[in-house]
Amino acid sequence: MKHIHLLFLAIIVSYSCQTKPTQLGNQKMVVFDNTNLYFDMELKKNPNNHKDSILRLDAGRVLVKKVNLPSYQMQPSVTITTTLTSNGDPWDKSGSVFVIPASASASFLDLENKTVKKEQFQNEYIGIQQEKIDSNLVYKPNIELLRFMTPFGVGFFNNHEKLKDAKPVYIPKWEDNVVWKQDITHLLPLLENEVYIGVYVDTWNKQGYTVSVELDFTETTIPHHLKKERGVLPVLNTTKYAANQKFYDAFSKGNLSIAIPVQSTLKNAKLYYIATGHGGYAAGDEFNQKENIIKLNQKVIKKFTPWRDDCASFRRFNPSSGVAMIPTTYKGKKIEERIASSDYSRSNWCPGSDVKPEIIALGDLAVGTHTFEFAIPKAKAIEDNDINYWMVSAYITYDK
Numbered sequence: 475m476k477h478i479h480l481l482f483l484a485i486i487v488s489y490s491c492q493t494k495p496t497q498l499g500n501q502k503m504v505v506f507d508n509t510n511l512y513f514d515m516e517l518k519k520n521p522n523n524h525k526d527s528i529l530r531l532d533a534g535r536v537l538v539k540k541v542n543l544p545s546y547q548m549q550p551s552v553t554i555t556t557t558l559t560s561n562g563d564p565w566d567k568s569g570s571v572f573v574i575p576a577s578a579s580a581s582f583l584d585l586e587n588k589t590v591k592k593e594q595f596q597n598e599y600i601g602i603q604q605e606k607i608d609s610n611l612v613y614k615p616n617i618e619l620l621r622f623m624t625p626f627g628v629g630f631f632n633n634h635e636k637l638k639d640a641k642p643v644y645i646p647k648w649e650d651n652v653v654w655k656q657d658i659t660h661l662l663p664l665l666e667n668e669v670y671i672g673v674y675v676d677t678w679n680k681q682g683y684t685v686s687v688e689l690d691f692t693e694t695t696i697p698h699h700l701k702k703e704r705g706v707l708p709v710l711n712t713t714k715y716a717a718n719q720k721f722y723d724a725f726s727k728g729n730l731s732i733a734i735p736v737q738s739t740l741k742n743a744k745l746y747y748i749a750t751g752h753g754g755y756a757a758g759d760e761f762n763q764k765e766n767i768i769k770l771n772q773k774v775i776k777k778f779t780p781w782r783d784d785c786a787s788f789r790r791f792n793p794s795s796g797v798a799m800i801p802t803t804y805k806g807k808k809i810e811e812r813i814a815s816s817d818y819s820r821s822n823w824c825p826g827s828d829v830k831p832e833i834i835a836l837g838d839l840a841v842g843t844h845t846f847e848f849a850i851p852k853a854k855a856i857e858d859n860d861i862n863y864w865m866v867s868a869y870i871t872y873d874k
Contacts, residue, residue, distance in 0.1 A: 476728050486754045490517070493549075495548050496547050496664060497693065498544050498548070498691075498825045499693055500693055501544050501690075503541055503688060503690075506539065506689045509528065509686070510682060510684055511535070511681060511685050512680055512681055513534050514533050515533050526786045531717070532586065533717070534682070535676060536586075536716075538670055538819050539671060541668070543668075543691075544674065547697070548693050549857060550659075550692055550693050551659065552661070552691055553657055554571065554597075554687070554688070554690075555688050556558055556622060556653070556655075556673070556686065556687050557651055557685070558628070558684070558685050558686075559628060559630065559650065560630035560631065561630060561681045561682050561683050563624070563679035564627040564631060564675050565626060565794075566625060567623070567675050567676045567677055568750065569622045569675040569716075570620070570621055570713050570723070570823070571674075571687055572617060572660070572671070572711075573616065573665065573670070573672075574669065574670070574671075574676070575617060575708060577614065578612065578613065579610065579611045579616070582616055582715045584613075585600065585719065586715075586716045586717075594608065594772045599712070599719070599724055600718070601615060601653070601753055602615055602711060602712050603709070604708060609817060610647055615685070616648070616708075616711050616715060617661065617664060617711070618715070618748055619656075620658075622654050622828045623823045624652075624675060624825070624826070625791035625795075625816065626794040626816055626825055627650055627793050628649060629648075629795070631793040631794040632648040633794065637793055640793065640814075641793070642812065645789055646790075648791075648818050649790050654828035656828065660704070661715060661871075663690065663705055664706055668779075681711060682771035704873055705873075707734065707867050709846060709869055710868050711866060712863075712864065712866045721753075722864055723855045724862055725848075725853035726853045727855070728860070730849070731845055732845070732848075734845070735842075736840065736841055736843045736844060739840055739841060740839040740870065740872035740873055741873040741874070742873045743836040743870055744834065744872070745775070745836055746832070746869050746871065747776070747832040749866045750782070750821055750822045750830070750852070751821030751822065751863075751864050751865055752863050752864070753856075755863065758860055758862045759853055759862040759863065760862075763779045763821070764779065764850050765777065765778070765852065765853070766852055767847075767848075768834065770836065770848040775834055776832065776834050782819060782827065783819040783821055784824065785815075785817050785824035785825065787818055787824075788827060789814060792814060795816035795817075795825065797814050799812060824832065837867075838871075850864060
């Protein structure tokens, strides 16, 4: 009986000595605030000529900033909000907000400043997957926080003289900007303490875009000792972030296999998969449906065709979109109907849309090596001015 009393006393003392979790409250972390992202070869010579804390890489198409994010003891949720306005670029362009994994001993920053050489990678498409560079360095690709596509000239071209007749009657007004928001709480393990966050837009224009990125942390009442311990593993990212990377058209040549070593069981693992097809004009990967196939350890776990057929609903964001007259018949009469380039269906995106990940439950991944295989059987290669390519990124989340 004495032992029971002592044990009970020890439990009470232990419980009473627990440190009360520190509450940080809700916090808004502004990463980029109306920052001009633009292309200029002069930025290759002096990427920091703005004299601020932002790195301007690949002639300005990529902005990277080191930020200090809160480390919560109470479980938070996290939302990313990205706002974009054209600053003079009239075209639809691919874009990405990303985080560089803090665990990476080599990253795309090393590709950009050439401290890691092309020759150190096994694949000609460098920097798209985790790879051991040498005995001391392990390269890890960027993990996407948000994939988006810029609309045609949002904001800047709203009152352009040459486009005053382009607005269809069903649009009350052109929008001043476009805003994308997604819940990224599952990526919280990457969003604590000191990290590098970047934004990329494939602009070739000296005016470019004005972009803002912020992270909103909303604190919950779940204390730290009850929080789920989670992890995130990068799998691949074919987006061309660094100047010496290539547009990824290798799906036209065969499947992409990636081996993922697992040191301890990954519980409740999920694969997040983001894919968009680009380029090649009418016959290319952008405007034609292409099936994506994902295998894990030789078993198909997902087969689908990434496609958006609601692009006309984004017309209000696309003032500088080209317009054509299409012959049609209405009530027995031959008429011409106006259609904009931004109206056409595309490979999982519209001008002005964000892109949601496909989430695939994997169950528990046991210790050992697991092989993912990604295939787009009908993808086309880059030929002359037909720039076909796929932006595909994937990562695994899991419980510890």
